[in-house]
Amino acid sequence: MARILLGVSGGIAAYKALELVRLATAAGHAVRVIQTPTAQRFVGAASFAALTGAPVLVDEFERDPARGAFPDQAPPEHDPLSHLELVRNADAFLVAPASANTIAKLAHGLADNLLTSAALAARCPLVVAPAMNDAMWANPATVANVETLRARGVTVLEPGTGRLASKGEAGTGRLPEPPELLAAVEAVLPAATGGPMDGLRVLVSAGGTREPIDAVRFVGNRSSGRMGFALADEAAARGAQVTVVAANVALPRNPRVEVVDVETAAELQAACEARFDDCDVLLMAAAVADFRPAAAAGHKLKKDEVGDRLEMVLERTPDVLAGLAARRRPGQTLVGFAAETGERAVDYGRRKLRAKRLDAVVVNDVAAPGAGFDVPTNEVTIVTADGETHVPLASKTAVAAAVLDAVVALRAAAPAPGSVR
Ligand code: CTP
Numbered sequence: 030m031a032r033i034l035l036g037v038s039g040g041i042a043a044y045k046a047l048e049l050v051r052l053a054t055a056a057g058h059a060v061r062v063i064q065t066p067t068a069q070r071f072v073g074a075a076s077f078a079a080l081t082g083a084p085v086l087v088d089e090f091e092r093d094p095a096r097g098a099f100p101d102q103a104p105p106e107h108d109p110l111s112h113l114e115l116v117r118n119a120d121a122f123l124v125a126p127a128s129a130n131t132i133a134k135l136a137h138g139l140a141d142n143l144l145t146s147a148a149l150a151a152r153c154p155l156v157v158a159p160a161m162n163d164a165m166w167a168n169p170a171t172v173a174n175v176e177t178l179r180a181r182g183v184t185v186l187e188p189g190t191g192r193l194a195s196k197g198e199a200g201t202g203r204l205p206e207p208p209e210l211l212a213a214v215e216a217v218l219p220a221a222t223g224g225p226m227d228g229l230r231v232l233v234s235a236g237g238t239r240e241p242i243d244a245v246r247f248v249g250n251r252s253s254g255r256m257g258f259a260l261a262d263e264a265a266a267r268g269a270q271v272t273v274v275a276a277n278v279a280l281p282r283n284p285r286v287e288v289v290d291v292e293t294a295a296e297l298q299a300a301c302e303a304r305f306d307d308c309d310v311l312l313m314a315a316a317v318a319d320f321r322p323a324a325a326a327g328h329k330l331k332k333d334e335v336g337d338r339l340e341m342v343l344e345r346t347p348d349v350l351a352g353l354a355a356r357r358r359p360g361q362t363l364v365g366f367a368a369e370t371g372e373r374a375v376d377y378g379r380r381k382l383r384a385k386r387l388d389a390v391v392v393n394d395v396a397a398p399g400a401g402f403d404v405p406t407n408e409v410t411i412v413t414a415d416g417e418t419h420v421p422l423a424s425k426t427a428v429a430a431a432v433l434d435a436v437v438a439l440r441a442a443a444p445a446p447g448s449v450r
Pocket of ligand 1: 234294313314315316317318319346347348349350351364365366367368369377381
């Protein structure tokens with residue numbers, strides 16, 4: 030549970046901030062909202078007030094009926110300056126959506142409204158989620174402002190690509206989806222001390238490998254890395270020291286997570302092998318190619334050179350997870366992922382648990398609606414030697430939390446989790 034201060038600036042995407050508040054409060058966080066005057070043209074204060082259970086502030090000179098307290102706190106006896114008291118109480122300050130104008134003000138230290146004044150006074154981690162027209166995002170002024178903020182340690186999220194607010198326009202500038210916003214805030218929260226993952230070294234693999242056919246083409250898969258990154262964020266938020274071996278993942282980076290970028294199964298294997306002995310927990314969420322072209326051309330294949338048919342021989346890649354499991358040491362907890370389709374998904378998962386000598390397999394029915402590749406939600410069954418836990422369709426953040434709960438339970442139950450079951 031944390032106290033999250035949300036600053037909402039002007040933009041169509043302000044409506045997504047309502048969903049973020051709903052998710053954050055459902056996750057147990059206490060939320061207070063500051064809006065800029067322009068933001069109120071898009072979404073009214075009454076909606077935020079109803080969802081947070083606390084007054085919304087806009088004007089610097091307006092009295093805060095809650096006197097700077099969050100919904101889980103009793104208001105102080107005195108009447109403090111609301112923006113100073115709010116940021117003092119906050120564990121993290123998220124600005125979402127952050128307009129180009131607000132980003133410029135934050136970069137230059139302007140304090141001309143309650144949101145920017147509060148940001149200037151904030152000592153807690155600041156997360157900025159931009160949302161704007163793609164030309165504004167690409168403008169060198171915005172690029173420089175974002176660089177300035179990042180250089181100061183502010184987490185500026187990458188906006189998404191797709192349809193923008195203006196009719197018919199598409200490009201980069203979309204506000205990240207609310208579950209991603211929540212994960213980004215949770216990732217910067219000060220680590221809970223004494224938590225069950227405090228100090229644990231967690232190695233995660235994420236994304237999907239690409240196996241070259243020639244200098245420009247590859248055999249790949251649809252994994253986006255969302256599940257692996259959600260696991261990494263959640264483990265870091267629980268106090269773990271996290272490294273992600275990321276195969277072709279184009280998602281925003283969490284400053285509290287070390288990321289090692291790889292492309293192929295062979296690179297992923299080398300990166301995981303180099304780090305495995307030092308880790309306490311391995312979460313193997315990457316979709317590793319099972320086959321790769323036996324001979325990749327070093328140049329771009331020309332149609333003339335190939336003719337009417339291109340026949341390719343694919344060879345098996347090494348099973349990275351099985352290789353790591355074969356050299357596991359006592360005290361390590363190994364979790365595999367199984368992308369399956371159909372009714373026998375859980376049976377296949379259980380078979381993998383035994384064959385690869387794992388502590389848990391997270392079975393993912395990739396054919397189920399809302400589950401699997403490149404969607405923000407997932408539905409899984411966590412299979413262990415002792416039974417199965419079904420996690421109904423939920424955000425990948427929530428699924429990651431369930432997987433880590435299972436890891437914590439496994440480690441608590443087995444004094445020597447490395448013992449092969
Ligand atoms: N894995 C691996 N190295 C590979 C292939 C998979 O480490 N070359 C890991 C994945 O990261 C995942 C688990 O093994 O944790 C998936 O097991 P796998 O048997 O490869 O699943 P599928 O590819 O679904 O296998 P199959 O098609 O045989 O069911």
